[in-house]
Amino acid sequence: MDVTIVTVGRPQITLNVTRGAARLLADLGYAPLAEVSLPNGRRADLMALGPKGEIAIVEVKSGVEDYRVDRKWHEYLPYCDRYAFAVAPEFPREILPEEPGLLICDGFGGAVLREAPATPLAPARRKALTIAFGRLAAMRAAGVAATSLEG
């Protein structure tokens, strides 16, 4: 009997986890937008807008190395009410910090393993981010390949 072992590469894991996290966010009532460049130059893998205007950012980590080379998660906090990591089921989650939320996702959906604590945005920044999110999303819907959130 021939056995074929299929190893899933890093880009494919990122794609799967991102898709699953987007579906999970939608299930939770958040409208997600992928690849959003923030005013400070960081790029959010997913930014999502909740029914009451809550802003969530989710960072996808495809593997240990991906996490180790990019520990700048604090830099996302000024742009959201809640921040979470999203990883595949096989990711060694004990290496992740405990402060952010944690989503376990595959290509079809996901589950909230640890809810992100809420640290509400200041009103002026929330307003600016909400407007910028809406404008970027509308441009995306119109087929414009825009990525940057305006100031």
Next chain:
Amino acid sequence: MDVTIVTVGRPQITLNVTRGAARLLADLGYAPLAEVSLPNGRRADLMALGPKGEIAIVEVKSGVEDYRVDRKWHEYLPYCDRYAFAVAPEFPREILPEEPGLLICDGFGGAVLREAPATPLAPARRKALTIAFGRLAAMRAAGVAATSLEG
């Protein structure tokens, strides 16, 4: 010599004027979203979000009959800061009311013939509309065929 007269049908005019008006809005700095159902059941042909959060609604009128059978333009005013009609160059614009703005558009762009007067939304409604716009736009960007703006 054979002469072929091409008459452009109503749906094609609507499509052209809508596309041109969306481009004009984008040129003016507004991010447009097509076919947005409002909480009162009316459907906006284009709703657009400006850089400071200004909300504009544009109604496309393909011809005289289209305008005569649907004179409910006042019903859009509670959902925007500025309201305008968009029509093709050959539309008899003298039949339109003078209060709203007026955009003359073809399939490639347009011009502002009369600016819409600003009647600013109340803060609570503006906030709710901005959030709903962003959520609808993000769902559209994700390929979900949503049309309704939430309450």
